[in-house]
Amino acid sequence: MTAASTTSPTSKTPAGTAMIEISNVSKAYRTDTIETLALQKMNLTVASGEFLSIMGPSGCGKSTLLNIMGLIDEPTEGTVSLAGHKITSYNGTDIARFRNEQLGFIFQSFHLINDLSVVDNVELPLLYRKVGSRERRRLSLEALEHVGLSNRATHFPNQLSGGQKQRVAIARAIVGRPNIILADEPTGNLDSHMGDEIMDILLKLNSELGTTIVMVTHDERMARKTHRLVRLSDGERVS
Numbered sequence: 001m002t003a004a005s006t007t008s009p010t011s012k013t014p015a016g017t018a019m020i021e022i023s024n025v026s027k028a029y030r031t032d033t034i035e036t037l038a039l040q041k042m043n044l045t046v047a048s049g050e051f052l053s054i055m056g057p058s059g060c061g062k063s064t065l066l067n068i069m070g071l072i073d074e075p076t077e078g079t080v081s082l083a084g085h086k087i088t089s090y091n092g093t094d095i096a097r098f099r100n101e102q103l104g105f106i107f108q109s110f111h112l113i114n115d116l117s118v119v120d121n122v123e124l125p126l127l128y129r130k131v132g133s134r135e136r137r138r139l140s141l142e143a144l145e146h147v148g149l150s151n152r153a154t155h156f157p158n159q160l161s162g163g164q165k166q167r168v169a170i171a172r173a174i175v176g177r178p179n180i181i182l183a184d185e186p187t188g189n190l191d192s193h194m195g196d197e198i199m200d201i202l203l204k205l206n207s208e209l210g211t212t213i214v215m216v217t218h219d220e221r222m223a224r225k226t227h228r229l230v231r232l233s234d235g236e237r238v239s
Helices: 062-069 093-102 118-127 133-146 162-174 192-209
Strands: 018-030 035-047 051-055 077-082 103-107 180-184 212-216 228-233
Touching: 018 062, 018 212, 035 062, 035 212, 051 062, 051 192, 062 077, 062 180, 062 212, 093 103, 103 162, 118 133, 118 162, 133 162, 162 192, 180 192, 192 212
Parallel strands: 051 212, 051 228, 103 180, 180 212
Antiparallel strands: 018 035, 018 077
16 A cells, blocks of 8 residues: 555644545455446545435445445545555555544444453453553543543443443544544434434544544434535435
C-alpha cells in the first residue's frame, strides 16, 4: 500500500477539506452463474468534520459502501481516498495499520468480548499499536469518560444494558482518536430513548472533537440530525 499515513493519527484534516473521496466506485459480487452489482459508479465526497448519514432500502448497497470506506471490502473498480491518501491496496500490514490509526468502527450488534471487562474491551485497538499498559488504561478511561461510562469500567458486557453496550462500543471506536468513525446502524438495536442518547454522544464527538462520521441508518429521524443525508437505491446514489 502506497497510502501509508504520513501524519499523526490524532491530527485532523482542516475542516471543509475532503476526508473521504469515493470516485466512480463499483462493486460486483460474482458466482459461476450470476453477477450482482452492489454499487454502480458511486461518487461521494465527505468533508473533514462532516457528519453524513446514508439511507436506503435493504440491499441498496449502504453497508457495502461503508465497508469499502472502512477498507474491509475492495471495490471492483474506482478509487478510494481517505484522509488525503489514495488507497492502492486492501491487504497487508500497512493497510491494517492505516485502518487501526485512521478509522473507528461502530456496529449495530456492539461486538464486545463478554470475557473482557468494559475497560479491557475499550483498550483493544491500542494493543495493535503496542501502546504501553499504563497509557492504554489512561486513554481507555478517558474514552469512557467521553461516553459517560467511567463508573462501569470494571463491569462486564453482560452486566450492561443495550445502550450502555453501545456506549462502550463508541468508546472503543474513539480510543485511538481516529480521523473517521464509520457507524453501521448504531441505534438499530435500541429503543428511541437510548437511540437519542447514542446520537447525542455522536453529535458531541463530531462537534467537540471534529471527528468525521459516516452513519448508515434506516431511521429518518436520526438521519435528520446529521449535517447531510445521502440516499441510495439499487446500488446508485439518488440524492
